[in-house]
Structures are given as structure tokens and as C-alpha cells.
Amino acid sequence: MPVHNSHIADVLNETADLLEIKGENPFRVRAYRNAARTIESLGQAAAELIEQGKNLADLPGIGEDLAGKIEQIAKTGDFDLLTELKAQLPEELIELLAIPGLGAKRIAQIHHQLKVSSVDDLKAALDAGKIGRLEGFGKKTEQNIREELEKLSRRPPVRTLLFRAEEIAASLAAYLKKAKGVKDITLAGSFRRRRETVRDLDILATCTKDSNIMDHFVRYDNVQKVISQGRKRSTVMLRSDFHVDVRVVPEVSYGAAIIYFTGSKEHNIAIRKLGIQNDLKLNEYGLFKDRKRIAGKTETEVYKTLGLPYIAPELRENRGELEAAQKDRLPKLITLEDIKGDLHVHSTYTDGRHSIEQMARAAKKRGYPYIAIADHSRHVSVAGGMGPDAVRKQIDEINKLNEKLTGITILKGIEVDILEDGTLDLPDDVLEKLDLCVCSLHYKFNLSKQKQTDRVLRAMDNPHFNIFAHPSGRLINQREPYELDMEQIFKAAGVNGCRVELNAHPDRLDINDLHCKMAKDMGVGVVISTDAHQTEHLDYMRYGIGQARRGWLEPDDVINTRPLDSLKRLLKRS
């Protein structure tokens, strides 16, 4: 059983947690956390890299020591240091770190002075009123811990889908703009980096001196609790259990603040280090030489003064964007305007809500010269999947519509199921009549990694296989991806002239950002499609674009940026 990167990262993070509670050198703790992050965003299994004889110490933030330790974890799943730490400290202490307001120092203190080892112990200590009597604690701290603990037991924290965060952000931003003296509002944070999920919302504002923005903010109807309120920063919890931060910054600092609060934290640390190398100090108020501010008003100005071109928010993950920027090799990221059509759209022939004509007209309205109808094949019976007769009927209808409609071409496609044995759900003589085949898995999700991979590889041997749709099968916050060797699949796709879909549905966003980058690096074409089941879903394209940008994709990496004739050529497998 190969050890997953996520397991290695978990082990390293647990180690970091216990080291921190133990009171170890904070920089050592940070080294473990950095290494965990590096491994997690690797895109390839660390165990495989080791097998191939690669030295993990070449990775950023991993030295010879950690490389050796990671090797142990990758080979055995266990880690001696963690075992030792667990012998010294109860591992349940780690769970206490999840309580806001309780950090390593305080946990160590309550552990040593009150013998608290678990969440249950903590509850008992609270009930006995022991916490508030500890040095440095007090009544208020005790009450806060009690409330956070109750909240935690009620509901585990789930990151909010970008889609949902967008709705919350839009109405709140509109509300904030109505406060007195507000000049500008910017939504920063992972929201601006277009991460698939968002933990909280960071809002920046510039305003006049006499503005009442903070009072206005905490009075927002949707506020459940005011966590802190200051002149420069306030934090609230919305009724939807969503944290929102508002920061007021002076205009001379606005660009620096936007960079700072857009993050990611890792990107910020990296550019600060770059500043330090040049004797410059970067913080949310600007870029300083000695005590003089030399940049800060706009993001571009700050980057430029650091010797860098502007870096798009979606790239700011410290995954190589700084090195690319320094070499002037940043990707020219794809935008929504580059998209010429949607290649995975459903209709009333199966489980869509709108007719083919309605979907086509809606696509035309969005400026697309083409669209592909890709309804389900028969195996997906719950969706009323099509057999050969239904496909022929649909082909006839599309032919007629193409004669009738102007300014849009409807491509004849299908979302055909990949059966358990790797064959496709419809015979070749049906598939060959279509312009494209979007292929996907809809059942038998729990096959072993190699069996699932072989299933897809066999399907790709079928010359009609064009696009592998929602490859990982994950549903964000709901369903884990199936076991699949993406590298093998991308390799085969490259050889066979198949493409991979970036499904733009906000619950899916599948493939993810790391796999987008992997496809690009391996030269496999990506298709960004919405999987729309009604006309409004065509607008999901923007989430796909966000994900694609996070994966460094440029217009040329995505085949539905091509005009129709060149797209058709690309869809021909030789």
C-alpha cells in the first residue's frame, strides 16, 4: 500500500503540533510545517520520487535531514520522532489546537498545571472554574474558550465553496459601500486567488477620516457575533458561520495591503524575503527603504519596486511564480474572453432542464460560436441515459437546428460512460456519427488504484474517446476523488490525442489546479466545460477559468479557445 502525500503531510503536521506544544524552537516547528506543505502540493507521489532515486532535499524547504525523515514515512507510514513525541505528550492535545484562542503555549500550560490532556479534560476543567484562575488567563479567556468549544462540538468547520462565498461577498460588499465616507472596497484573500473553497473573507477598504465603516460593518444584519472591533480591523462571524475581516487602510498603502491580504501567506513570506535581500521591508503599509516608503499605492508599483512584473492573484501560492517572475516567464493566463464554446452541456434528452435549442441560444448570447451537447449514455439510467435510438434522434434534431440557427454551431457530442471493463457504453458505429465523445465514470468508484486506472486507459484505446470528463470524480466537501493514477492517465492521453476536462461546476472543479499544471507540463490539452444542466449553469465557466489560472493555463493550453475549424481538427484522433 503506497503512502500518500497527504499522509506524509499529516504526519509532519502532527509532529509540528506536538513539537510546538512541547515548546521546541519555533523555527524548527515551522520547518516541519513548510515541508508538509511542500509535499502536499507536490502533484506527484513523494514515494514515487524516492523510488525513482530523486533527492527530496532538492525541494524547497526540505533539507537532508527532513528528506531522510520523509523517506522513512513514505516507506513505512510511520515516523520514529512522532512515536517518541506521542510517548511524551498525549496526542489528543493536538485537537485542542483547533480551538480558536488556544495556542501551543496555553495548551502546554493547562496540560502541565491542570493535567488536561483531551477535549473532555478541558471541559471538566472549565466546569470546575480552574481555567480562569490560571496565570495569564482570566474570566474572559475562560468564557471565550467555553464558547469556542461549544461551537466546535456543534459543527465541524467546513470550508465554504467559492460559489457560495461569492454570493455572501457580493451582498456584503454592496452593503459596505453604503457606509459613510467609503471610497473603495476590495475583496482579497483566497477568494481573490479563486481557491475552490474559502475559509473566510478579507475585505479591504479605503475611506475618509470621518467614515463610520466599522460601526456600519458590525451592524450588518447577517452578523452573528462581533469577534473584534478596532479602528483599523474588525472581525465578525456571519450567521452562516463565515468569518469576515474588514480592514481600513490609507490610500498610500492600498496596493501593499491588497498584496498582503490577498496572500497566500507563503507567497507573502517569499516576497518579503526577496525584499530583505535588497534591504527593503515589506508590510501591509508599503515597501520601505530604511524608514522611507518607496512603494505601496498599487500592487503593480510594489512588485515593480521589488524588481518583479505584476503577479496575478491566482498564481500567488509560492509554487514557482516568483522564480518565473524573476525570469520574466510568467504565463499569460487564460481569461473568460478566450473561451469560444462549451463542450459539455446537457439537454432535456437526459437530465438537463432546457432543450437543445434553448442551450444553444443561451450559448450564443454568451458570445460562443459553438457548443457541444453531451447528454448521458444509457448506463446512467437515473438520468434517462440515451441508447442508440435516442442518439440518432438527437443527431437529427441537431442537424435541423444547425440549419435553422445562425451565429452558433451545435456540435454532436455525448457523455458516454466508461464501463467497468473499460469499454464505452455505446457501440462504435453510434459513436462514429458524433463530433466528439466526452467520457466519464459514474459507477464503481471504489476499485483499486491500478484497476481504476487500467479501466480508463483501456477506454482511451477506443479511437472515439476525445475528452476525459471530471477525471477525479470528487465532489468538494462531499465526495473524495477516486483512486486514479493521474500521471499514467495524462501520459496515455498525450500519446492517444485525448484531452482532459476541467469541469467548471463549482461542486467539482475537476481537475484541480495542481493537475492543470501537470497537464500543461505534460503537454496534454485541457477543455474547460461547465457540465451545464440548464442555461444559467453556462455561467459556471468563470469558476473553471479561475481554477485554470491557478493551474498556470494559457489560452493555448485549452482547446475550447480555438475557432471551430481548428477545434474540429484537434478532435480528430489519428
Added chain:
DNA sequence: GCCGTTTTCGGCCCGACTGTTTTCAGTCG
């Protein structure tokens, strides 16, 4: 524990807010 166009030692991002304090530690992002 990592890292190096000053360094193989001595740095390691930095500021706001809270709650506890009488000047600051802890936590957070």
C-alpha cells in the same frame, strides 16, 4: 530544521487585537 551575490552561523515575516496586565504575551492571519 532550512538556508546562503555579505553568511556554514545566525538569522528565520510582521503587525493588530485581546485580555491580561502596569508593559506585554499569546494568538491570529
